Amino acid sequence: MSMINYASREINCKLVYYGPGLGGKTTNLEHIYGKVAPNVRGKMISLATETERTLFFDFLPVDLGTIRGFKTRFHLYTVPGQVYYNASRKLILKGVDGIVFVADSQIERMEANVESMQNLYDNMAEYGYDLTKIPFVIEYNKRDLPNAAPIKDLQAALNPGWPIEDAAQQKVQPDATHPGENLVEKVGAEWVGRAPYYEAVAMRGDGVFDTLKAVSKLVLKTLS
């Protein structure tokens, strides 16, 4: 739920980083916090357990620039990834404008990824939000690990595509970041759409800003 304040000339948007536990959601925010100039970001708040597992959420506000005289202010949140924190996870999704799903590329975490993605769809549906219609980006994290699953397998499991029924949208949309791949295409007799994806090593910061830029751009485009 973006909020436009004409008095202070600000556009405020909410982005949520979702995904399985220990997948790197907090690491994404920490990297952004470390790299962004202090004058364009606020304080990072982490509600975590003593062992640094996210208990409720992490929060980081950043200004991404000015458009048409309006400051674009993004509030970045992470959710607790652990399965049993679903009640608090759901609360964070309230009023979300854009979602980043941070998947753990390790083969052993495939099941946790799938479970978390299903949980995301379910929680969004409970609010009446449709994940296929709001800005949504997937980040495949930990690409540097030797046990990382191939992108093709991760895509098949987590981003298989959803049917595009609106005839106006049934046209091939190439994926600008992955030449030869499409975000919207015809598979067999059916048109399918997929979320854009990015490869990342959040510990080193690789791909973190690509993901953030992609989702923020999609959010701002929904206002244009």
Add this chain to the structure above:
Amino acid sequence: MAGAASWSFSEDDFKQIQQHLQAFLRDSNARCALLVDRTGQLVATVGETPTFDPTAFASLTAADFSANDQLAKMIGEPEFASLVHQGEKESMYLADVAKRVILVVLFDQRATLGLVKIKAKSVVENLNKVFEAMFNRVGAGPAQKKGLLEGAEDEIDKLFG
């Protein structure tokens, strides 16, 4: 619904909100009043300038209120329309406004909880009216979000290099 509905408010709305809150602070002796929307965005601050980071404060307030909302449901209440956090010197009173916004009142020993509660009741009624009118206007009138960035695709592209 594809996602959550957006809302916007004009300078006139803002002035009205400020006037109501200023009157409330005068009557209750509270130090500061903040309005935070349920997603954690700070809408307005009136009274003494807070010494803490108001953005972080707003996000924690929304989380606090949402968590308490769920606790209310678990014990069979539809909601807790207001919450009190009482400290030795500084206290907070939180109240729901139009189901979308939270009024946060910060007060110290110069004010009493009873007075804050009574005065908050009437300011909440006034704010309810302002916000309901604002939400009803979404989709019509000048202060609507659609079109604000219309044709700004180039600018958006440039922003992200």
